[in-house]
Amino acid sequence: MGDDGAGKAAGGAADPVAARRRAERRAQRIAAGATELEQRLSDLLRDGLATADRAGYGAWDETAARMVDAQAPGLEARVRELGAIPSSGPGWPARLLEECALAHLLNQGFLHLDSLPEELAATTRSRVGVTVPVAELLAHGQPVRDQWLVLGREDSSDGKLTTRRIWLRGRSTGRMAMLLSFGAAGRAPEQALPLGLVLDADLTYYPGTHPLRAALGTRYPPAVPPLPPGWTPAAAVDGANGAAAADVPAPAGVPNGVPDGGGIDAALAAYGEALSDDPWLEGWPVVLSGVTPVPGDDGWQLADEAAGTALPIDPRCLGRTNLWQLAAISGGRPVTVFGECGHRGITPLTTWDPEPVPLGTGTGPTSYGGTR
Structure with a gap:
């Protein structure tokens, strides 16, 4: 808190010199944390992986606390995953x-940030937990205006913080985007965009090798789903300031239309391309069309009978995805599914019946024990 106050010059403007010094001090702390974690990994590999099972979670918890001290939340999350895997x-x-x-x-x-290409360095910083402030991003980034369709939404909580992720796809650009927001324990994140909403807005992507996360900028009216002739929502525009009511859902019974999707091979190719740019990527958003959920002895899968292909459903999502609801909506017929495609399969998040139906339970972490 004290650093923030010191970083203000007369008149309340941010002091760039003080901000640069704070960033340098933080980078030094993170570098020290990364060096310490390297030693921890070296010790583990020297002693053998079996020692991780015998040591229990306590040793990893201590290392994670050191990453908190180093102001490296990305490293902390990875350490907690390491501790949970055994x-x-x-x-x-x-x-x-x-x-x-x-x-x-x-x-x-x-x-070795200085030796990396600029975009890869930006990706590395973000994975460690150093992100560009939203105000700075919106002020200096390149906005992308499009009609953005809200494809999916998921909340996860670690008991202290609720993380909300909202996925969108541009109608004209075809680009995927993810909005990230947070809420303190017991409070929902402020950003609330319902499934099926079509949002005419500017999104500015965070820098990186394969940008996905974005910040929501200017919204343009009407920021509501397509409406039938003669239907005009009174709340579509705020009469006081003319701002678009971007979180107004479609009225009941108004078809939003099922989004276009691709096949399993295309989804795997999209994930592979993104992974080649960002090796720490957990998953990439995809829309699959013509797939049928099928339970089996080895777990669930989404099968494309016409193409003769199938994609396993990530077993880690079983506690946070309502697969039986998906199966009931499908009724053995092909459906369209939005989800995250990763190296262990896909996590379904939304289907259409014909309106969007969320499949997430809104609980639990996104991987072994940590959150993305």
């Missing part, structure tokens, strides 16, 4: 080794 079930040593490699790559990336 109790995640069969096959945990391979998953632990994979996560160790990703943590090592992130540490080394941050410690």
